[in-house]
Amino acid sequence: xxRNQRWILPILILLTVSIYINLPNHPGIHxxxxxxxxxxxxxxxxxxxxxxxLEADLPPDAEITSENMQTARRIIEDRVNGxxxxxxxxxxxxxxxxxxxxxxxxxxxxxxxxxxxxxxLEFVDFGDLxxxxxxxxxxxxxxxxxxxxSDQNESGSxxxxxxxxxxxxxxxxxxxxxxxxxxxxxxxxxxxxxxxxSQIFKEYTTNNTGKILAIVLDNEVISxxxxxxxxxxxxxxxxxxxxxxxxxxxxxxxxxxxxxxPLKVVQTETIGPTLGEDSLDKSLVAxxxxxxxxxxxxxxxxxxxGIIADLALLLYALVTLALFRWIPVTLTLPGIAGFVLSxxxxxxxxxxxxxxxKEELRAGNSIERAISLGWDRAWPSIxxxxxxxxxxxxxxxxxxxxxxxxxxxxxxxTLALGVLVSLFTAVTATRTFLHLLLDNxxxxxxxxxxxx
Amino acid sequence: MINIVKHRYLYFAISLxxxxxxxxxLMVWGLPAGIDFSGGSLLEIRFNSALPETEPVLxxxxxxxxxxxxIQTAGSDKLIIRTKVMDEGTLASxxxxxxxxxxxxxxxxxxxxxxxxxxxxxxLRAAGAVGLAALGILLYxxxxxxxxxxxxxxxxxxxxxxxxxxxxxxxxxxxxxHFLGWEADSLFLTALLTIIGFSVHDSIVVxxxxxxxxxxxxxxxxxxxxxxxxxxxxxxxxxxxLTVMFTLLSLVIFGGSTIRHFVLILLIGVFSGxxxxxxxxxxxxxxxxxxEWKTWFKRSPA
Numbered sequence: 001x002x003r004n005q006r007w008i009l010p011i012l013i014l015l016t017v018s019i020y021i022n023l024p025n026h027p028g029i030h031x032x033x034x035x036x037x038x039x040x041x042x043x044x045x046x047x048x049x050x051x052x053x054l055e056a057d058l059p060p061d062a063e064i065t066s067e068n069m070q071t072a073r074r075i076i077e078d079r080v081n082g083x084x085x086x087x088x089x090x091x092x093x094x095x096x097x098x099x100x101x102x103x104x105x106x107x108x109x110x111x112x113x114x115x116x117x118x119x120x121l122e123f124v125d126f127g128d129l130x131x132x133x134x135x136x137x138x139x140x141x142x143x144x145x146x147x148x149x150s151d152q153n154e155s156g157s158x159x160x161x162x163x164x165x166x167x168x169x170x171x172x173x174x175x176x177x178x179x180x181x182x183x184x185x186x187x188x189x190x191x192x193x194x195x196x197x198s199q200i201f202k203e204y205t206t207n208n209t210g211k212i213l214a215i216v217l218d219n220e221v222i223s224x225x226x227x228x229x230x231x232x233x234x235x236x237x238x239x240x241x242x243x244x245x246x247x248x249x250x251x252x253x254x255x256x257x258x259x260x261x262p263l264k265v266v267q268t269e270t271i272g273p274t275l276g277e278d279s280l281d282k283s284l285v286a287x288x289x290x291x292x293x294x295x296x297x298x299x300x301x302x303x304x305x306g307i308i309a310d311l312a313l314l315l316y317a318l319v320t321l322a323l324f325r326w327i328p329v330t331l332t333l334p335g336i337a338g339f340v341l342s343x344x345x346x347x348x349x350x351x352x353x354x355x356x357x358k359e360e361l362r363a364g365n366s367i368e369r370a371i372s373l374g375w376d377r378a379w380p381s382i383x384x385x386x387x388x389x390x391x392x393x394x395x396x397x398x399x400x401x402x403x404x405x406x407x408x409x410x411x412x413x414t415l416a417l418g419v420l421v422s423l424f425t426a427v428t429a430t431r432t433f434l435h436l437l438l439d440n441x442x443x444x445x446x447x448x449x450x451x452x
Numbered sequence: 453m454i455n456i457v458k459h460r461y462l463y464f465a466i467s468l469x470x471x472x473x474x475x476x477x478l479m480v481w482g483l484p485a486g487i488d489f490s491g492g493s494l495l496e497i498r499f500n501s502a503l504p505e506t507e508p509v510l511x512x513x514x515x516x517x518x519x520x521x522x523i524q525t526a527g528s529d530k531l532i533i534r535t536k537v538m539d540e541g542t543l544a545s546x547x548x549x550x551x552x553x554x555x556x557x558x559x560x561x562x563x564x565x566x567x568x569x570x571x572x573x574x575x576l577r578a579a580g581a582v583g584l585a586a587l588g589i590l591l592y593x594x595x596x597x598x599x600x601x602x603x604x605x606x607x608x609x610x611x612x613x614x615x616x617x618x619x620x621x622x623x624x625x626x627x628x629x630h631f632l633g634w635e636a637d638s639l640f641l642t643a644l645l646t647i648i649g650f651s652v653h654d655s656i657v658v659x660x661x662x663x664x665x666x667x668x669x670x671x672x673x674x675x676x677x678x679x680x681x682x683x684x685x686x687x688x689x690x691x692x693x694l695t696v697m698f699t700l701l702s703l704v705i706f707g708g709s710t711i712r713h714f715v716l717i718l719l720i721g722v723f724s725g726x727x728x729x730x731x732x733x734x735x736x737x738x739x740x741x742x743x744e745w746k747t748w749f750k751r752s753p754a
Contacts (some may be wrong), residue, residue, distance in 0.1 A: 045710065055570065108563060109540040266570045268540065270563035274498065279708035290702035294695045301691065333711050334639060340703055341646075341718070344696035351695070352657065355688045381660040384596045385653040391588045392649035396642065399581040408642050415646070 007432040015315060018322035026325075038325050041087075042103075043332030043410060046280045048273035049085075049103040050111045054263040056096040064096050064261055072261045073098055079114055094402040098263065108270045115265075121171025125204075126212035126224060134212050134224045141219045168204050168213065173197025177251045179244075180237075187247035188239040198234030206230040222250065283336045290340050291317065298347055302354050308433045309350040309426070316346050316418075316425040323417055335410035342418025345389075349426035352378040368438065375431055382427065386419050393419070454686075457679040460735035467616055467732060474623010477630060483622060484629030486637035489575040491568030493538040497531045497550070500557040506531070512549055516542060524633055526709070530561065537565055578641045582618070585645055586611055589652050593659075600663050605740050610655040613733035617651045617724040618644060624720055639714040647721030650696075654689060654729035661685050662734065674741045678734050686730070693726040 026038040044051050054076075056064050069092050076098060077090040089101040105111045124144050126134060144167045176192040193201055205213075205227050214224040215238060223238050238250070295313060298306035320339065324331060331339075357374030365373060393416035400409030456463070487494050506523040509531065513521040518535040526532050538546070543563060551558055593607040600606070621644060628634040661681035669677055700722065703715045739745070 053570070055567075107544075109544045112540050264567075265565075266567040268563070268565045270560065272498070272559050272561040274559060275496070275561040275710070279710050282706060282708040283703070283711070286703045286706035289706055290699035293698040293702060297691075297695060297698065333708070334642060334714065337703055337707070337711050337715060340699050341696065344692075344699040347695050348653075348692045351688050351691045355685075355691075359684070377664070380664075381657045384593075384660060385656045387596075388589050388592060388652045388656060389649040391592060392585050392645050395581050395585045395588065396645050399577060399641075402577065408638055411642050411646075 005432070005435070007428055008436065011315070011429055011432060014319060018315075018318040021322040021325050022318060036326075039328075040321075040325055041328045041330040042280065043330045043335065044101055044103055044269070044276075045271050045333045046276045046331065047103050048106070048271045048276040049101065050105040050108045051102070051269045052100045052108075052112055052115065052265050053093065053267035054098045054100065054115070055266045057262040057264040058096075066092075066095075068261050069096070069098070072259050072263065075259055076100060076115055076263075096261075097266070104273075106270075106273070108268055112265055112268065121174070122216045123168045123170075123201075124214040124216045124221075125166040125168055125208070126214045127165075129212055134214070137214070137221050138224060140221060142214075142216065142221055143219075144216065165214070167216075169197055169200050173200065179247045179251050182237075182239065186239060187242040187244055188237045189242070189247050189251045190235065190237045193234045193236070195234070198232075201234065201236065202230065202232045206232070279333050283333060283340070287336065287340045287343075291343050294343055294347060298350070302350075304437070305350075305354050305357065305430075305434060308437065309347060309354070309430055311433055312350070312425045312430040313343065313346060315429055316422055317343065319425065320414075320418055320421050323421065324414070329413055329417070330410060331414070332410035334408070335414040338411040338414040339418060342415055342422065346418065346422035346426055348385075349378070349382045349422060350430055352381055353427070353430070371431070371434060371438075375427070379427070382423070386423060389419050390416055453680065453683050455679055456682050456731065457675055457735055457738055460731075460738065463731035463735065467728070471616065471620050471623060474620060474626060476623075477626040478623055481626050481630045483626055484633075484635045485571075485575070486635035486640070487534065487564060487566045487571065488637040489571050489578070491537060491566050491571035493535050493543075493565040494562065495531075495533040495535075495538075495543070495546075495560065496526070496562035497533070497547075498559045498561045499529050499531070500559065501555070503529055503531065504554045504556065508554070509533070509550065512553055513546065515549070516546055537567060539565070574638065578638075581641070581645065582648070585648050586614065589614070589648070593652075593656065596656075597659065597663060600666065602740075605737060606659050609733045609736040609740070610652050610659070612736055613655050613725075613728040614648050614651045616728040616732055617647050617721055620724045621647060621717060621721045625717065634713055639711070640717060643714050643717040643721065646718060647725055650722055651725035651728060654692075654725055655733040657688065658682055658685050658729055658734050662737070675738050678738050682730055682734050689726055689730055693722070696722055 021038055028035065028037040030036075056062075056069075058064065073090055073092055077088075080088045080090055080100060080102065085102045085105055087103055089099070091099045093099045100115055102111050122144055124142070126137075129137075143164045145164050173194050173196060174191050175194050175197075178190050180188060180190055182188055209227050209230055211227055212224050213227050214221050216222065225238055242250070291313070295310040298309050298313070300306070302309065320342075323329070324339075329335070353374050356378045357370045360370035360373045360377075361367065393412045396412035397409055397416070400412060503525065506525065509523055510521060513519070513523075513533065513535065516538075518538065521533055521535040523534075524532045547558065547560060550556060590607040590611055593610055594603050597603040597606045625634065625636055625640065629636070658681055661684055662678055665677045665681050665684075666674075669680075672680075697719065700715055700719045704712060704719065707715060
């Protein structure tokens with residue numbers, strides 16, 4: 001096999017795979033345990049939705065561990081899933097920020113209050129349950145009258161088996177929390193209540209001394225201490241089998257709800273569905289027109305090689321789109337702009353090569369030799385110039401990731417992928433196509449085909 | 453052969469004439485920072501019923517404490533409102549108020565809100581990103597041209613040409629900001645960084661030809677070699693410029709309004725990038741080779 005033909009098979013395979021991936025309404029790939037959905041991921045600016053950037057609400061020099069951020073991310077993800085948004089994205093951006101994207105969500109107020117809501121802490125009356133009964137309830141979910149009071153009316157019979165406990169008060173009454181050790185060096189969580197909370201607590205503990213008061217976080221019983229004496233000073237402590245760490249965790253949860261790090265919203269963006277759809281349609285049209293004009297120009301100016309470059313350009317578009325769907329790259333408006341722009345850049349390598357080829361032809365070289373020289377001499381320029389574009393893409397991507405600026409990230413990623421794919425299609429594929437043609441047509445008789 | 457290098461000072465002068473008004477605009481009016489950098493909120497409201505006058509809408513906003521709000525109309529059915537940071541709860545009340553007060557059927561097309569502290573940090577990092585990109589490219593060029601005499605000069609010349617484009621685009625943005633109310637947001641920054649990449653891309657193609665020609669024509673003066681290289685790559689520079697312009701123009705004309713600003717800035721920057729790589733970057737190498745600055749301030753013999 002000739003040197004110039006060894007790429008035919010890989011190119012054909014690439015073309016087939018790309019076309020396969022680009023099939024509309026793709027069923028996805030399911031081979032044994034391997035599952036992959038394939039579809040074009042559209043960004044918020046194209047489908048509409050709510051995006052929010054949350055930041056740790058702590059002093060700038062406070063240390064935030066990555067585990068805490070991960071936990072916070074997971075909790076927010078759970079809450080977001082509760083909203084019923086499909087394909088929501090919850091990502092950590094930088095050291096202290098979390099990016100939340102809710103495609104299709106229209107009401108930013110509702111979305112954000114769900115995300116920001118701290119977990120619900122309740123002090124629950126366990127009444128006369130025995131120690132053994134209580135120990136069975138620890139770390140399980142229970143029903144309380146505080147939570148069910150709002151939606152109890154209609155669904156009467158369903159949960160009649162499960163007991164509903166009485167909520168004495170909620171975490172809203174807590175003013176301060178801390179961790180100390182008692183006389184036996186056992187860890188305990190101490191808390192101070194608001195004046196109203198102190199009053200409720202005083203009355204309750206006075207009337208119920210000796211009974212169990214459970215501490216319930218998001219329906220889960222985390223501790224169930226016995227009231228040993230009336231608590232009148234508005235201060236209390238929770239003891240259990242705490243380690244230093246678990247005591248700290250509980251105190252953080254009491255302070256901020258279940259989120260290990262308090263978060264505030266520093267940036268939001270909401271895009272209405274009409275604007276998104278409109279933008280998508282328009283940029284698709286712009287892309288097709290841009291591609292057609294570039295192809296026409298190449299064919300008119302460079303004749304036969306130009307038409308071959310056009311074929312390579314189509315291959316380029318197919319492969320890049322297939323990559324977007326496979327990875328998957330979320331397509332945003334600037335991302336599409338980056339892709340359309342990269343069509344113009346993708347032919348740059350061809351322009352460089354063809355200009356070189358023409359020079360070599362004019363210098364009296366044979367067509368075969370001119371092609372070979374054109375490629376070899378244009379290569380350093382192609383390599384160096386594309387590397388500099390890639391350097392900018394990397395820096396843009398880094399900038400976008402730190403700030404959850406997904407538009408910047410999307411643009412740099414699509415541009416970088418475009419540059420890499422175009423290196424293959426414009427250099428290797430064009431060359432292979434051209435040689436394939438030369439082997440079958442006696443072009444030497446028609447130098448006009450090369451625009452010379 | 454066309455002699456571009458010979459008239460280099462003419463081309464430098466053209467660059468200056470184009471850039472200076474922009475620099476003046478930058479100094480007088482400054483860069484119009486969008487909410488991405490300055491903090492604040494932006495509302496884009498589409499009216500399915502008649503578009504109200506801006507004055508009464510401003511009054512409504514003042515009622516919510518946003519007396520310094522700025523309102524622009526966009527197209528025939530949209531209002532773009534910029535305020536200091538507005539939270540989501542207030543947003544809902546503002547929208548309801550506008551609906552009842554103007555008996556309007558409205559749709560929220562876009563709402564953006566950026567806290568002031570993050571805005572500042574973004575602006576700082578953005579400047580850092582531009583600096584880092586310049587440094588990365590300078591290092592790469594110095595490395596890529598390591599076999600050539602004065603490799604460092606090529607890096608500096610490419611960076612100077614790049615600065616030409618950056619300053620030009622910043623100046624244009626300052627003017628557009630003053631006259632048309634455009635704002636520099638993170639998309640503008642993206643455009644700027646892309647322009648940097650392109651500008652250097654173009655310069656490298658010419659430098660590469662100089663590198664090659666220097667090896668072939670050892671006897672010829674540097675000036676001739678540089679000019680020859682520019683002319684040999686001229687067709688490529690123009691054609692690539694054309695293909696990129698075709699795609700960008702199609703985005704300007706047929707693409708949505710959301711990215712029009714971004715694409716226009718790219719168009720200006722890419723054009724400037726091609727100009728600077730042909731008429732500035734390589735001629736700077738000649739100026740440097742001849743150390744011409746020694747004679748700049750001397751009176752020419754009469």
